[in-house]
Amino acid sequence: MKTDTLHTEDIRLYDVKKIREDFPILKKTVHGKPLCYLDNAATTQKPQIVLDTLNTYYTSMNSNIHRGVHYLSGVATDAFEKARIKVKDFINANSEKEIIFTRGTTESINLVANSFGRANIKEGDEIIISHMEHHSNIVPWQLLALEKKAKLRIIPINDKGELLSNEFEKLITDRTKLVSIVYVSNSLGTINPVEHIIETSHKYNIPVLLDAAQAVKHLPVDVQTLDCDFLAFSGHKLYGPTGIGVLYGKENLLDSMPPFMGGGDMISKVTFEQTTYNELPFKFEAGTSNIADAIGLGTAIDYISSIGMDNIASYEKNLLNYATEALSQIDGLKIIGQAEEKCSVISFIFDNIHPHDVGTLLDYEGIAIRTGHHCTQPVMQRFNIPATSRASFALYNTTDEVDTLVSGIKKVIEVFK
Protein backbone atom coordinates (compact mmCIF):
# COMPACT_ATOMS: atom_id res chain seq x y z
CA MET A 1 0.00 0.00 0.00
CA LYS A 2 1.25 3.47 -0.92
CA THR A 3 0.57 4.94 2.48
CA ASP A 4 2.60 2.54 4.61
CA THR A 5 4.49 5.38 6.28
CA LEU A 6 1.22 6.49 7.84
CA HIS A 7 0.98 3.43 10.07
CA THR A 8 1.51 5.61 13.08
CA GLU A 9 -0.38 7.25 15.89
CA ASP A 10 1.62 10.40 15.36
CA ILE A 11 -0.47 13.06 13.67
CA ARG A 12 2.66 14.99 12.71
CA LEU A 13 3.43 12.27 10.22
CA TYR A 14 0.06 12.77 8.52
CA ASP A 15 1.32 13.49 5.02
CA VAL A 16 -1.65 15.16 3.35
CA LYS A 17 0.34 16.00 0.21
CA LYS A 18 1.11 12.35 -0.31
CA ILE A 19 -2.49 11.38 0.40
CA ARG A 20 -3.74 13.87 -2.19
CA GLU A 21 -1.61 12.15 -4.82
CA ASP A 22 -3.69 9.01 -4.29
CA PHE A 23 -6.81 10.84 -5.58
CA PRO A 24 -6.51 11.55 -9.30
CA ILE A 25 -9.56 13.84 -9.46
CA LEU A 26 -7.93 16.33 -7.07
CA LYS A 27 -5.54 17.32 -9.88
CA LYS A 28 -8.45 18.57 -11.95
CA THR A 29 -9.11 22.21 -12.72
CA VAL A 30 -12.64 23.67 -12.74
CA HIS A 31 -13.39 26.93 -14.62
CA GLY A 32 -9.62 27.31 -14.95
CA LYS A 33 -8.98 27.05 -11.19
CA PRO A 34 -7.58 24.10 -9.23
CA LEU A 35 -10.46 22.02 -7.88
CA CYS A 36 -11.11 22.76 -4.21
CA TYR A 37 -13.49 19.94 -3.35
CA LEU A 38 -15.42 20.71 -0.16
CA ASP A 39 -18.57 18.68 -0.76
CA ASN A 40 -17.47 15.55 1.06
CA ALA A 41 -20.62 15.17 3.12
CA ALA A 42 -22.42 14.57 -0.19
CA THR A 43 -19.83 12.17 -1.52
CA THR A 44 -16.08 11.63 -1.20
CA GLN A 45 -13.59 11.22 -4.01
CA LYS A 46 -12.04 7.81 -4.69
CA PRO A 47 -8.38 6.87 -4.38
CA GLN A 48 -6.69 5.32 -7.42
CA ILE A 49 -6.47 1.99 -5.63
CA VAL A 50 -10.30 1.78 -5.49
CA LEU A 51 -10.56 2.66 -9.18
CA ASP A 52 -7.94 0.00 -9.95
CA THR A 53 -9.89 -2.57 -7.96
CA LEU A 54 -13.01 -1.96 -10.05
CA ASN A 55 -10.98 -2.24 -13.23
CA THR A 56 -9.28 -5.43 -12.09
CA TYR A 57 -12.59 -6.94 -11.09
CA TYR A 58 -14.14 -6.38 -14.50
CA THR A 59 -11.01 -7.28 -16.48
CA SER A 60 -10.06 -10.45 -14.65
CA MET A 61 -12.73 -11.66 -12.23
CA ASN A 62 -16.20 -10.72 -13.48
CA SER A 63 -18.64 -13.51 -12.83
CA ASN A 64 -21.80 -14.11 -10.86
CA ILE A 65 -21.21 -15.18 -7.30
CA HIS A 66 -22.26 -17.96 -4.93
CA ARG A 67 -23.82 -20.40 -7.38
CA GLY A 68 -21.25 -20.93 -10.12
CA VAL A 69 -19.06 -24.01 -10.19
CA HIS A 70 -16.54 -22.49 -12.59
CA TYR A 71 -13.22 -20.84 -11.78
CA LEU A 72 -14.22 -17.17 -12.20
CA SER A 73 -17.32 -17.55 -10.07
CA GLY A 74 -15.13 -18.91 -7.29
CA VAL A 75 -12.69 -16.01 -7.56
CA ALA A 76 -15.50 -13.42 -7.59
CA THR A 77 -17.31 -15.08 -4.65
CA ASP A 78 -14.08 -15.17 -2.70
CA ALA A 79 -13.34 -11.47 -3.32
CA PHE A 80 -16.94 -10.47 -2.48
CA GLU A 81 -16.94 -12.41 0.78
CA LYS A 82 -13.51 -11.01 1.68
CA ALA A 83 -14.97 -7.53 1.26
CA ARG A 84 -17.67 -8.48 3.75
CA ILE A 85 -15.02 -9.53 6.26
CA LYS A 86 -13.22 -6.20 5.75
CA VAL A 87 -16.47 -4.38 6.57
CA LYS A 88 -16.99 -6.61 9.59
CA ASP A 89 -13.49 -5.85 10.91
CA PHE A 90 -13.83 -2.14 10.09
CA ILE A 91 -16.85 -1.68 12.37
CA ASN A 92 -15.82 -4.56 14.67
CA ALA A 93 -18.97 -6.63 14.18
CA ASN A 94 -19.08 -10.01 15.85
CA SER A 95 -19.64 -11.99 12.69
CA GLU A 96 -19.83 -11.50 8.93
CA LYS A 97 -23.40 -12.80 9.17
CA GLU A 98 -24.22 -9.38 10.59
CA ILE A 99 -23.02 -7.53 7.48
CA ILE A 100 -25.63 -7.08 4.75
CA PHE A 101 -24.69 -5.38 1.52
CA THR A 102 -27.28 -2.88 0.31
CA ARG A 103 -27.36 -0.03 -2.19
CA GLY A 104 -26.63 2.56 0.48
CA THR A 105 -27.73 4.04 3.80
CA THR A 106 -31.21 4.77 2.47
CA GLU A 107 -31.80 1.17 1.41
CA SER A 108 -30.38 -0.08 4.72
CA ILE A 109 -32.86 2.02 6.69
CA ASN A 110 -35.71 1.01 4.40
CA LEU A 111 -34.76 -2.62 4.93
CA VAL A 112 -35.13 -2.25 8.70
CA ALA A 113 -38.38 -0.28 8.32
CA ASN A 114 -39.89 -2.86 6.00
CA SER A 115 -38.63 -5.98 7.72
CA PHE A 116 -38.20 -5.27 11.43
CA GLY A 117 -40.70 -2.42 11.33
CA ARG A 118 -43.58 -4.16 9.61
CA ALA A 119 -43.13 -7.24 11.78
CA ASN A 120 -42.89 -5.43 15.12
CA ILE A 121 -44.64 -2.09 14.91
CA LYS A 122 -48.37 -2.04 15.40
CA GLU A 123 -51.15 0.51 15.69
CA GLY A 124 -50.40 3.07 18.40
CA ASP A 125 -46.72 2.12 18.65
CA GLU A 126 -44.03 4.79 18.57
CA ILE A 127 -40.72 5.32 16.80
CA ILE A 128 -38.30 7.94 18.11
CA ILE A 129 -36.13 9.94 15.73
CA SER A 130 -34.54 13.38 16.12
CA HIS A 131 -35.06 16.83 14.68
CA MET A 132 -31.77 16.61 12.76
CA GLU A 133 -32.45 13.49 10.71
CA HIS A 134 -31.73 13.25 7.01
CA HIS A 135 -34.92 12.66 5.02
CA SER A 136 -33.75 9.05 4.61
CA ASN A 137 -34.24 8.54 8.34
CA ILE A 138 -37.62 10.27 8.40
CA VAL A 139 -39.59 9.20 5.36
CA PRO A 140 -39.23 5.38 5.72
CA TRP A 141 -40.62 5.69 9.26
CA GLN A 142 -43.41 8.00 8.12
CA LEU A 143 -44.42 5.46 5.47
CA LEU A 144 -44.41 2.73 8.09
CA ALA A 145 -46.30 4.88 10.60
CA LEU A 146 -48.93 5.68 7.99
CA GLU A 147 -49.40 2.01 7.15
CA LYS A 148 -49.50 0.84 10.76
CA LYS A 149 -51.13 3.91 12.33
CA ALA A 150 -48.02 4.30 14.45
CA LYS A 151 -46.48 7.58 15.64
CA LEU A 152 -43.18 9.38 15.21
CA ARG A 153 -41.75 11.13 18.26
CA ILE A 154 -39.04 13.72 17.70
CA ILE A 155 -36.08 14.50 20.00
CA PRO A 156 -35.71 18.32 19.94
CA ILE A 157 -32.45 20.19 19.36
CA ASN A 158 -31.09 23.43 20.83
CA ASP A 159 -29.87 26.57 19.05
CA LYS A 160 -26.34 25.19 18.82
CA GLY A 161 -27.66 22.19 16.93
CA GLU A 162 -27.26 19.73 19.79
CA LEU A 163 -29.72 17.04 20.73
CA LEU A 164 -31.59 17.71 23.97
CA SER A 165 -30.67 14.33 25.31
CA ASN A 166 -32.40 14.87 28.66
CA GLU A 167 -35.64 15.32 26.70
CA PHE A 168 -35.02 12.00 25.03
CA GLU A 169 -35.87 9.76 27.97
CA LYS A 170 -39.13 11.64 28.48
CA LEU A 171 -40.23 10.60 24.99
CA ILE A 172 -39.90 6.91 25.80
CA THR A 173 -43.19 5.20 26.57
CA ASP A 174 -44.27 1.56 26.77
CA ARG A 175 -45.28 1.95 23.11
CA THR A 176 -41.76 2.87 21.91
CA LYS A 177 -40.56 0.13 19.59
CA LEU A 178 -37.47 1.63 17.97
CA VAL A 179 -35.09 4.56 18.23
CA SER A 180 -33.51 5.56 14.92
CA ILE A 181 -30.99 8.32 15.13
CA VAL A 182 -28.26 9.99 13.13
CA TYR A 183 -24.74 9.54 14.55
CA VAL A 184 -23.25 12.63 12.85
CA SER A 185 -25.53 15.27 11.33
CA ASN A 186 -24.88 15.93 7.63
CA SER A 187 -26.12 19.52 7.77
CA LEU A 188 -24.90 20.62 11.22
CA GLY A 189 -21.86 18.40 11.78
CA THR A 190 -23.07 17.55 15.30
CA ILE A 191 -21.78 14.30 16.80
CA ASN A 192 -24.71 12.97 18.77
CA PRO A 193 -24.30 11.32 22.19
CA VAL A 194 -25.28 7.95 20.75
CA GLU A 195 -23.72 6.01 23.65
CA HIS A 196 -26.18 7.70 26.01
CA ILE A 197 -29.10 7.16 23.61
CA ILE A 198 -28.27 3.47 23.24
CA GLU A 199 -27.74 2.88 26.95
CA THR A 200 -30.98 4.65 27.84
CA SER A 201 -32.98 2.82 25.16
CA HIS A 202 -31.62 -0.54 26.24
CA LYS A 203 -32.82 0.09 29.81
CA TYR A 204 -36.29 -0.17 28.27
CA ASN A 205 -35.32 -2.98 25.85
CA ILE A 206 -35.74 -0.73 22.83
CA PRO A 207 -33.43 -1.40 19.88
CA VAL A 208 -31.47 1.47 18.33
CA LEU A 209 -30.59 2.08 14.68
CA LEU A 210 -27.70 4.43 13.95
CA ASP A 211 -27.54 6.31 10.67
CA ALA A 212 -23.76 6.36 10.35
CA ALA A 213 -23.59 7.68 6.77
CA GLN A 214 -21.41 10.62 7.88
CA ALA A 215 -19.90 9.06 10.99
CA VAL A 216 -17.92 6.20 9.46
CA LYS A 217 -15.60 8.47 7.47
CA HIS A 218 -14.87 10.82 10.36
CA LEU A 219 -14.75 8.63 13.48
CA PRO A 220 -13.62 5.16 14.50
CA VAL A 221 -16.87 3.17 14.82
CA ASP A 222 -17.08 0.00 16.92
CA VAL A 223 -20.54 -1.55 16.93
CA GLN A 224 -19.76 -3.86 19.85
CA THR A 225 -18.56 -1.01 22.08
CA LEU A 226 -21.50 1.15 21.00
CA ASP A 227 -23.84 -1.82 21.39
CA CYS A 228 -26.14 -0.42 18.69
CA ASP A 229 -28.64 -2.88 17.23
CA PHE A 230 -28.47 -1.65 13.65
CA LEU A 231 -25.99 0.59 11.85
CA ALA A 232 -26.35 1.88 8.30
CA PHE A 233 -23.81 3.51 6.01
CA SER A 234 -22.89 4.08 2.36
CA GLY A 235 -19.72 3.18 0.49
CA HIS A 236 -19.51 6.35 -1.57
CA LYS A 237 -19.19 8.60 1.47
CA LEU A 238 -16.31 6.38 2.65
CA TYR A 239 -14.04 6.81 -0.39
CA GLY A 240 -15.66 3.78 -2.04
CA PRO A 241 -17.94 3.44 -5.07
CA THR A 242 -21.57 4.58 -5.32
CA GLY A 243 -24.33 1.99 -5.27
CA ILE A 244 -22.97 -0.04 -2.37
CA GLY A 245 -23.86 0.31 1.28
CA VAL A 246 -24.03 -1.67 4.47
CA LEU A 247 -26.57 -2.64 7.05
CA TYR A 248 -25.11 -4.03 10.23
CA GLY A 249 -27.58 -5.78 12.50
CA LYS A 250 -27.15 -7.91 15.60
CA GLU A 251 -27.37 -11.53 14.53
CA ASN A 252 -30.28 -12.50 16.80
CA LEU A 253 -32.32 -9.54 15.56
CA LEU A 254 -31.60 -10.19 11.89
CA ASP A 255 -32.41 -13.85 12.45
CA SER A 256 -35.83 -13.00 13.86
CA MET A 257 -36.69 -10.65 10.98
CA PRO A 258 -38.59 -11.61 7.81
CA PRO A 259 -36.89 -11.02 4.44
CA PHE A 260 -37.14 -7.58 2.86
CA MET A 261 -37.01 -8.55 -0.81
CA GLY A 262 -37.60 -11.93 -2.35
CA GLY A 263 -35.65 -13.45 -5.20
CA GLY A 264 -32.56 -15.41 -6.03
CA ASP A 265 -29.71 -15.95 -3.55
CA MET A 266 -31.94 -15.29 -0.51
CA ILE A 267 -33.56 -18.74 -0.58
CA SER A 268 -32.46 -22.21 0.34
CA LYS A 269 -35.40 -24.11 -1.12
CA VAL A 270 -38.29 -22.96 -3.29
CA THR A 271 -41.44 -24.87 -4.19
CA PHE A 272 -44.71 -23.30 -5.29
CA GLU A 273 -46.13 -24.13 -1.89
CA GLN A 274 -43.37 -22.84 0.30
CA THR A 275 -39.94 -21.23 0.38
CA THR A 276 -37.31 -21.62 3.04
CA TYR A 277 -34.90 -18.74 3.31
CA ASN A 278 -31.16 -18.76 3.10
CA GLU A 279 -29.07 -18.15 6.21
CA LEU A 280 -27.68 -14.77 7.21
CA PRO A 281 -26.59 -12.52 5.64
CA PHE A 282 -27.85 -13.93 2.32
CA LYS A 283 -31.48 -13.89 3.50
CA PHE A 284 -31.38 -10.11 2.98
CA GLU A 285 -29.45 -10.05 -0.28
CA ALA A 286 -32.00 -11.01 -2.93
CA GLY A 287 -30.81 -10.92 -6.52
CA THR A 288 -27.30 -10.42 -7.85
CA SER A 289 -25.45 -8.12 -5.50
CA ASN A 290 -23.37 -5.15 -6.54
CA ILE A 291 -20.30 -7.38 -6.57
CA ALA A 292 -17.72 -5.01 -8.06
CA ASP A 293 -18.61 -2.10 -5.84
CA ALA A 294 -18.67 -4.25 -2.69
CA ILE A 295 -15.12 -5.34 -3.51
CA GLY A 296 -14.27 -1.69 -4.23
CA LEU A 297 -15.64 -0.73 -0.81
CA GLY A 298 -13.38 -3.38 0.71
CA THR A 299 -10.39 -1.68 -0.92
CA ALA A 300 -11.54 1.75 0.29
CA ILE A 301 -11.63 0.32 3.82
CA ASP A 302 -8.09 -1.06 3.35
CA TYR A 303 -7.02 2.39 2.22
CA ILE A 304 -8.43 4.36 5.14
CA SER A 305 -7.34 1.68 7.60
CA SER A 306 -3.78 2.07 6.34
CA ILE A 307 -3.95 5.76 7.28
CA GLY A 308 -5.82 4.97 10.49
CA MET A 309 -9.23 6.24 11.55
CA ASP A 310 -7.71 7.84 14.68
CA ASN A 311 -5.21 9.76 12.54
CA ILE A 312 -7.95 10.84 10.14
CA ALA A 313 -10.18 11.97 13.02
CA SER A 314 -7.41 14.06 14.61
CA TYR A 315 -6.36 15.58 11.30
CA GLU A 316 -9.93 16.51 10.41
CA LYS A 317 -10.52 17.93 13.89
CA ASN A 318 -7.58 20.31 13.39
CA LEU A 319 -8.89 21.23 9.96
CA LEU A 320 -12.36 21.89 11.41
CA ASN A 321 -10.93 24.15 14.11
CA TYR A 322 -8.86 26.06 11.56
CA ALA A 323 -11.84 26.47 9.22
CA THR A 324 -14.25 27.44 12.00
CA GLU A 325 -11.90 30.16 13.18
CA ALA A 326 -11.22 31.45 9.67
CA LEU A 327 -14.90 31.54 8.67
CA SER A 328 -15.98 33.10 11.97
CA GLN A 329 -13.82 36.12 11.17
CA ILE A 330 -15.77 36.89 8.00
CA ASP A 331 -18.15 39.81 8.54
CA GLY A 332 -21.81 38.81 8.31
CA LEU A 333 -21.14 35.08 8.12
CA LYS A 334 -23.11 33.02 10.60
CA ILE A 335 -22.32 29.37 11.27
CA ILE A 336 -25.39 27.14 11.68
CA GLY A 337 -24.47 24.24 13.93
CA GLN A 338 -22.10 25.11 16.75
CA ALA A 339 -22.22 21.93 18.77
CA GLU A 340 -19.41 21.20 21.24
CA GLU A 341 -18.85 17.84 19.56
CA LYS A 342 -18.59 18.29 15.81
CA CYS A 343 -17.19 16.65 12.71
CA SER A 344 -15.66 18.59 9.84
CA VAL A 345 -18.88 19.99 8.39
CA ILE A 346 -19.61 23.73 8.43
CA SER A 347 -22.97 25.15 7.39
CA PHE A 348 -23.15 28.91 7.08
CA ILE A 349 -25.48 31.69 6.01
CA PHE A 350 -25.50 35.42 5.32
CA ASP A 351 -28.43 37.75 5.97
CA ASN A 352 -28.29 39.30 2.52
CA ILE A 353 -26.77 36.60 0.29
CA HIS A 354 -28.67 33.46 -0.61
CA PRO A 355 -26.69 30.17 -0.41
CA HIS A 356 -27.52 29.39 -4.02
CA ASP A 357 -25.72 32.54 -5.16
CA VAL A 358 -22.77 31.73 -2.88
CA GLY A 359 -22.55 28.28 -4.47
CA THR A 360 -22.63 29.54 -8.06
CA LEU A 361 -20.00 32.23 -7.44
CA LEU A 362 -17.68 29.87 -5.53
CA ASP A 363 -17.99 27.32 -8.32
CA TYR A 364 -16.24 29.79 -10.60
CA GLU A 365 -13.36 29.87 -8.12
CA GLY A 366 -13.07 26.09 -8.50
CA ILE A 367 -14.65 25.59 -5.07
CA ALA A 368 -17.28 22.84 -4.77
CA ILE A 369 -19.61 23.31 -1.81
CA ARG A 370 -23.23 22.28 -1.37
CA THR A 371 -26.11 24.71 -1.02
CA GLY A 372 -29.70 24.00 -0.11
CA HIS A 373 -31.46 22.12 2.67
CA HIS A 374 -29.13 19.10 2.51
CA CYS A 375 -32.11 16.73 2.69
CA THR A 376 -32.76 17.97 6.24
CA GLN A 377 -35.71 20.32 5.80
CA PRO A 378 -36.80 20.05 9.47
CA VAL A 379 -33.35 21.40 10.47
CA MET A 380 -33.90 24.40 8.18
CA GLN A 381 -37.37 24.90 9.71
CA ARG A 382 -35.85 24.68 13.20
CA PHE A 383 -33.43 27.50 12.40
CA ASN A 384 -36.06 29.36 10.34
CA ILE A 385 -33.85 29.53 7.24
CA PRO A 386 -34.53 28.33 3.69
CA ALA A 387 -31.09 26.86 3.12
CA THR A 388 -27.41 26.99 4.03
CA SER A 389 -24.08 26.82 2.26
CA ARG A 390 -22.12 23.82 3.49
CA ALA A 391 -18.41 23.16 3.32
CA SER A 392 -17.48 19.64 4.38
CA PHE A 393 -13.91 18.45 4.73
CA ALA A 394 -12.33 15.05 4.23
CA LEU A 395 -8.99 13.37 4.88
CA TYR A 396 -7.38 14.96 1.79
CA ASN A 397 -8.40 18.59 2.38
CA THR A 398 -5.83 21.15 3.49
CA THR A 399 -5.63 24.43 5.36
CA ASP A 400 -4.68 26.02 2.01
CA GLU A 401 -8.08 24.96 0.72
CA VAL A 402 -9.74 26.58 3.73
CA ASP A 403 -7.88 29.79 2.79
CA THR A 404 -9.13 29.44 -0.80
CA LEU A 405 -12.68 29.10 0.54
CA VAL A 406 -12.28 32.19 2.72
CA SER A 407 -10.96 34.34 -0.13
CA GLY A 408 -13.71 32.97 -2.40
CA ILE A 409 -16.37 33.97 0.12
CA LYS A 410 -14.84 37.45 0.39
CA LYS A 411 -15.22 37.81 -3.39
CA VAL A 412 -18.88 36.78 -3.10
CA ILE A 413 -19.42 39.44 -0.46
CA GLU A 414 -17.88 42.05 -2.80
CA VAL A 415 -20.40 41.17 -5.54
CA PHE A 416 -23.37 41.60 -3.22
CA LYS A 417 -22.08 44.68 -1.42
Added chain:
Amino acid sequence: MNQELKELYQQVILDHNKSPRNFKKLETANHTAEGYNPLCGDKINIYVETEDNKVKDISFLGSGCAISKASASLMSSFVKGKSIDEAKQIFEKFHELITGKLTEDNAIEELGKLKVFAGVREFPVRVKCASLAWHTMLAALKEDKKNISTE
Protein backbone atom coordinates in the same frame (compact mmCIF):
# COMPACT_ATOMS: atom_id res chain seq x y z
CA MET B 1 -15.39 38.29 -12.36
CA ASN B 2 -15.72 35.64 -15.06
CA GLN B 3 -17.72 36.72 -18.16
CA GLU B 4 -20.49 34.12 -17.76
CA LEU B 5 -20.93 35.17 -14.14
CA LYS B 6 -21.05 38.83 -15.12
CA GLU B 7 -23.83 37.98 -17.59
CA LEU B 8 -25.73 36.16 -14.85
CA TYR B 9 -25.26 38.68 -12.08
CA GLN B 10 -25.85 41.86 -14.04
CA GLN B 11 -26.07 45.12 -12.11
CA VAL B 12 -29.82 45.35 -12.74
CA ILE B 13 -30.30 41.92 -11.17
CA LEU B 14 -28.10 42.74 -8.17
CA ASP B 15 -29.99 45.99 -7.77
CA HIS B 16 -33.44 44.37 -7.84
CA ASN B 17 -32.18 41.70 -5.43
CA LYS B 18 -31.09 44.39 -3.00
CA SER B 19 -34.17 46.56 -3.35
CA PRO B 20 -36.97 44.50 -4.85
CA ARG B 21 -39.93 46.44 -6.29
CA ASN B 22 -43.50 45.61 -5.25
CA PHE B 23 -42.16 43.58 -2.33
CA LYS B 24 -45.23 43.56 -0.08
CA LYS B 25 -48.55 41.91 0.45
CA LEU B 26 -51.20 43.40 -1.82
CA GLU B 27 -54.33 43.86 0.27
CA THR B 28 -56.55 44.35 -2.79
CA ALA B 29 -55.41 41.13 -4.47
CA ASN B 30 -58.11 38.87 -5.88
CA HIS B 31 -55.64 36.16 -7.00
CA THR B 32 -52.83 34.65 -4.93
CA ALA B 33 -50.56 31.62 -5.11
CA GLU B 34 -47.55 30.22 -3.30
CA GLY B 35 -44.60 28.90 -5.28
CA TYR B 36 -41.86 26.64 -4.01
CA ASN B 37 -38.56 25.43 -5.38
CA PRO B 38 -37.53 22.30 -3.48
CA LEU B 39 -34.03 22.42 -4.95
CA CYS B 40 -33.05 25.49 -2.94
CA GLY B 41 -35.98 25.97 -0.59
CA ASP B 42 -37.08 29.18 -2.29
CA LYS B 43 -40.60 30.27 -1.47
CA ILE B 44 -42.64 33.01 -3.08
CA ASN B 45 -46.13 34.39 -2.61
CA ILE B 46 -47.62 36.30 -5.49
CA TYR B 47 -50.56 38.68 -5.10
CA VAL B 48 -52.43 39.91 -8.17
CA GLU B 49 -55.33 42.31 -8.52
CA THR B 50 -57.06 41.91 -11.86
CA GLU B 51 -59.70 44.09 -13.47
CA ASP B 52 -61.21 43.63 -16.95
CA ASN B 53 -58.72 40.86 -17.75
CA LYS B 54 -55.83 43.14 -16.92
CA VAL B 55 -53.17 42.97 -14.22
CA LYS B 56 -54.12 46.11 -12.32
CA ASP B 57 -51.60 45.58 -9.55
CA ILE B 58 -49.17 42.87 -8.51
CA SER B 59 -46.81 42.24 -5.61
CA PHE B 60 -44.78 39.45 -4.04
CA LEU B 61 -43.20 38.27 -0.80
CA GLY B 62 -40.81 35.46 -0.09
CA SER B 63 -37.21 34.39 0.18
CA GLY B 64 -34.93 33.28 -2.58
CA CYS B 65 -31.66 33.69 -4.39
CA ALA B 66 -30.74 36.88 -6.25
CA ILE B 67 -31.98 35.46 -9.53
CA SER B 68 -35.39 34.46 -8.23
CA LYS B 69 -35.92 37.65 -6.26
CA ALA B 70 -34.84 39.92 -9.11
CA SER B 71 -36.99 37.92 -11.50
CA ALA B 72 -40.07 38.40 -9.32
CA SER B 73 -39.31 42.09 -8.93
CA LEU B 74 -38.77 42.75 -12.63
CA MET B 75 -41.74 40.61 -13.57
CA SER B 76 -44.03 42.56 -11.28
CA SER B 77 -42.94 45.87 -12.80
CA PHE B 78 -43.20 44.51 -16.33
CA VAL B 79 -46.67 42.94 -16.27
CA LYS B 80 -48.40 45.68 -14.30
CA GLY B 81 -51.03 47.22 -16.59
CA LYS B 82 -50.73 44.44 -19.17
CA SER B 83 -53.56 42.07 -20.09
CA ILE B 84 -53.54 38.55 -18.71
CA ASP B 85 -53.04 37.15 -22.22
CA GLU B 86 -50.07 39.44 -22.76
CA ALA B 87 -48.55 38.32 -19.46
CA LYS B 88 -48.82 34.70 -20.60
CA GLN B 89 -47.22 35.48 -23.94
CA ILE B 90 -44.39 37.39 -22.30
CA PHE B 91 -43.65 34.41 -20.07
CA GLU B 92 -43.41 32.12 -23.09
CA LYS B 93 -40.83 34.44 -24.64
CA PHE B 94 -39.08 34.88 -21.30
CA HIS B 95 -38.83 31.11 -20.87
CA GLU B 96 -37.34 30.80 -24.34
CA LEU B 97 -34.85 33.50 -23.41
CA ILE B 98 -33.60 31.82 -20.23
CA THR B 99 -33.37 28.41 -21.85
CA GLY B 100 -31.38 29.80 -24.77
CA LYS B 101 -34.08 29.22 -27.40
CA LEU B 102 -34.75 32.88 -28.10
CA THR B 103 -31.89 34.08 -30.28
CA GLU B 104 -33.40 36.70 -32.56
CA ASP B 105 -32.30 40.20 -31.51
CA ASN B 106 -35.71 41.79 -32.20
CA ALA B 107 -37.54 39.25 -30.10
CA ILE B 108 -35.07 39.74 -27.25
CA GLU B 109 -35.45 43.52 -27.45
CA GLU B 110 -39.23 43.14 -27.06
CA LEU B 111 -38.61 41.78 -23.58
CA GLY B 112 -37.22 45.13 -22.51
CA LYS B 113 -35.63 45.02 -19.08
CA LEU B 114 -36.35 41.31 -18.78
CA LYS B 115 -33.54 40.63 -21.23
CA VAL B 116 -31.04 40.96 -18.36
CA PHE B 117 -31.93 37.33 -17.60
CA ALA B 118 -30.37 36.11 -20.86
CA GLY B 119 -27.28 35.05 -18.88
CA VAL B 120 -29.33 32.36 -17.13
CA ARG B 121 -29.13 30.22 -20.30
CA GLU B 122 -25.53 29.36 -19.40
CA PHE B 123 -26.72 28.04 -16.01
CA PRO B 124 -29.38 25.37 -16.60
CA VAL B 125 -29.84 24.74 -12.86
CA ARG B 126 -30.81 28.38 -12.38
CA VAL B 127 -33.65 28.35 -14.96
CA LYS B 128 -36.01 27.29 -12.17
CA CYS B 129 -34.91 30.25 -10.06
CA ALA B 130 -35.71 32.70 -12.85
CA SER B 131 -39.04 31.11 -13.74
CA LEU B 132 -40.48 30.43 -10.25
CA ALA B 133 -42.19 33.84 -9.96
CA TRP B 134 -43.72 33.48 -13.42
CA HIS B 135 -45.07 29.99 -12.80
CA THR B 136 -46.52 31.21 -9.52
CA MET B 137 -48.12 34.27 -11.10
CA LEU B 138 -49.75 32.19 -13.84
CA ALA B 139 -51.04 29.78 -11.21
CA ALA B 140 -52.46 32.70 -9.24
CA LEU B 141 -54.22 33.97 -12.38
CA LYS B 142 -55.70 30.52 -12.90
CA GLU B 143 -56.81 30.61 -9.28
CA ASP B 144 -55.08 27.33 -8.77
CA LYS B 145 -55.19 26.94 -5.01
CA LYS B 146 -52.53 24.26 -4.99
CA ASN B 147 -48.95 25.02 -4.09
CA ILE B 148 -46.72 25.53 -7.08
CA SER B 149 -43.49 23.64 -7.27
CA THR B 150 -40.80 23.84 -9.92
CA GLU B 151 -40.10 20.11 -9.52
